[in-house]
Amino acid sequence: MKIFSSSSCLRLRHLLRKPTRRSEGTRWISLTTDTQTTTPVSFTDLGIRRPLVKAILAGFPNVQEPTRIQAELIPAILSGKDVLLQDDTGVGKSFGLMLALLNKTRLHYTDPEHGQLKPKPSITSLLLVPHRDLAFQFLYWIRRVVDASSERPTPLQEVAQVVVRNNKIHLDETLSLLRETPPHVLIGTPAAVLEIWRKDPSAIRLEELSSIALDDVDYMIETVPSEGDSVALRKARKKITMHPGPARDFLETIYADRRQRPDIAEMDDVEGVPGPQLIVASATLRRHLKNYLFHESGLLNKGTVKVRGSVMAHRAPTKEDVAVNHKISHSILVASYEGIKNTSAAVEEKVEMVDPDPAIEVSLMDNAEVTKLDGDDSEQTERERKFSTIPSPFNQDVLEAVAAAFALDVPSVALLTIPSDASVHRAVYDLRALGVNAHAMNFLVDSESKSHLIHGGAGKTQNPTLFVATPATIRGVDMPSLSHVFIMGAEPLQERWLSAIDTYIHVAGRVGRFGRKGKVVSVVPSEEEAERIDIILKRLGVCPVRFTHFR
Numbered sequence: 001m002k003i004f005s006s007s008s009c010l011r012l013r014h015l016l017r018k019p020t021r022r023s024e025g026t027r028w029i030s031l032t033t034d035t036q037t038t039t040p041v042s043f044t045d046l047g048i049r050r051p052l053v054k055a056i057l058a059g060f061p062n063v064q065e066p067t068r069i070q071a072e073l074i075p076a077i078l079s080g081k082d083v084l085l086q087d088d089t090g091v092g093k094s095f096g097l098m099l100a101l102l103n104k105t106r107l108h109y110t111d112p113e114h115g116q117l118k119p120k121p122s123i124t125s126l127l128l129v130p131h132r133d134l135a136f137q138f139l140y141w142i143r144r145v146v147d148a149s150s151e152r153p154t155p156l157q158e159v160a161q162v163v164v165r166n167n168k169i170h171l172d173e174t175l176s177l178l179r180e181t182p183p184h185v186l187i188g189t190p191a192a193v194l195e196i197w198r199k200d201p202s203a204i205r206l207e208e209l210s211s212i213a214l215d216d217v218d219y220m221i222e223t224v225p226s227e228g229d230s231v232a233l234r235k236a237r238k239k240i241t242m243h244p245g246p247a248r249d250f251l252e253t254i255y256a257d258r259r260q261r262p263d264i265a266e267m268d269d270v271e272g273v274p275g276p277q278l279i280v281a282s283a284t285l286r287r288h289l290k291n292y293l294f295h296e297s298g299l300l301n302k303g304t305v306k307v308r309g310s311v312m313a314h315r316a317p318t319k320e321d322v323a324v325n326h327k328i329s330h331s332i333l334v335a336s337y338e339g340i341k342n343t344s345a346a347v348e349e350k351v352e353m354v355d356p357d358p359a360i361e362v363s364l365m366d367n368a369e370v371t372k373l374d375g376d377d378s379e380q381t382e383r384e385r386k387f388s389t390i391p392s393p394f395n396q397d398v399l400e401a402v403a404a405a406f407a408l409d410v411p412s413v414a415l416l417t418i419p420s421d422a423s424v425h426r427a428v429y430d431l432r433a434l435g436v437n438a439h440a441m442n443f444l445v446d447s448e449s450k451s452h453l454i455h456g457g458a459g460k461t462q463n464p465t466l467f468v469a470t471p472a473t474i475r476g477v478d479m480p481s482l483s484h485v486f487i488m489g490a491e492p493l494q495e496r497w498l499s500a501i502d503t504y505i506h507v508a509g510r511v512g513r514f515g516r517k518g519k520v521v522s523v524v525p526s527e528e529e530a531e532r533i534d535i536i537l538k539r540l541g542v543c544p545v546r547f548t549h550f551r
């Protein structure tokens, strides 16, 4: 038996959606901060098929039992009901989502010649993610499961495929692969999926989908807060109406039936609710997004299972309903011509760093796309030649402070996020000139990034690595050996301060994952900018701590 085909046979999609466990109605399921469950349950108890559990345990030696959030999330997804999930960063949401989707039963049909039920080659689940690195992270995870399976080998492309834009693979090639070998799970960015579906709807047969999941949903569906500067809000609303974005566009098309039937809002069960199961997840779900999902768009209804984790259990939800990881220390460094110092608001607190995870032995991806894109040396040389003639756009005091803090404190791997409109390659170029082993983070092309994603790092290293990225491209990314996140500059807070808080949460959430400790260090050129970061930290209920090495 293959781990990704069904053991029980289902013909109709609505049967797939029949609840197998209790119905949770509209109740929020609150959990506590620990990632581990108090009463241990196994993945099998949650409904994951044994061959898949065996493959998970073999492929991920660190994974033994479900986390708290997974213990609620997996049955909720397998029940077929729509699911809204919110919990801290790094508690296993994405991993649990992947497991539940892999466990789903493939659609079956009756073979007219022999009258036997056979799995129909069709896409079971569509997993939408905000950027391509997260898509490849899911693919690498699934690759590990497939490789670790002791069952009959299943080609990876039958289990999962990725569709993203700008990966230098021709659209026709992608379409023909999807038509010939539809994967069990199709992972992609909304823009790429929409483009494929518009070009050829037979490549993604929506009527055959069992579920659509959106990880980091708030980054894919833009919504406008109800409070704030009225002119700015009106402008933002107008912009969304004119350019709804691919995720909104796609969902509103697929779920047009739901949107036209007001009676669905009150429905409590899956029977009669049109369209595939909808699963949305993030660490940050603002009220206006929930309002859009439940009321404005009619995408979700009363029967949606709402799973939310830690923060809400031990303190009342904050006004903005934000989850924050308390295993992380936050520091603010002010870098100027006078030197590097901690912000005046910093308090003394010594944070013991835990060692990063030991290396996990798995082989690197050897897929064709990677080989095609590796070795773009001429592009890099050309870029460097150009940079050598143009002055750097970055504040040199800030860059030097990042380089110094990195050299003094990072044992193995750190991440630097730069402002969204800045050039990652230029930052890498400048940091290398300061002697930093800097790399643009790119799971598809850069072998250093892939290695850290897959191997998990190897403890303290001689030559630590600093990955550079913009905030948008690190959402959901999981690098087990990451110990520090450096943030260059402070976002302007005036109009979009809620989104600045969310961005901070997601950026900071790359460390302190799964119970590990981590440090987040914002590096700014002035006390005024330091105050902006401090406002964010106050909103999150945390205080900046003094970063050792600097006054």
Ligand SMILES: Nc1ncnc2c1ncn2[C@@H]1O[C@H](COP(=O)(O)OP(=O)(O)OP(=O)(O)O)[C@@H](O)[C@H]1O
Pocket: 060, 062, 063, 064, 065, 066, 067, 070, 088, 089, 090, 091, 092, 093, 094, 095, 096, 282, 283, 475, 476, 477, 478, 480, 509, 510, 513, 514
């Ligand atoms: N049951 C488990 N046991 C041990 N480790 C786990 C388990 N589930 C997930 N992990 C590990 O925890 C880390 C974080 O997982 P994941 O990326 O799913 O978190 P997340 O909650 O989705 O974070 P984010 O909000 O940042 O996307 C990963 O390295 C993953 O391998």
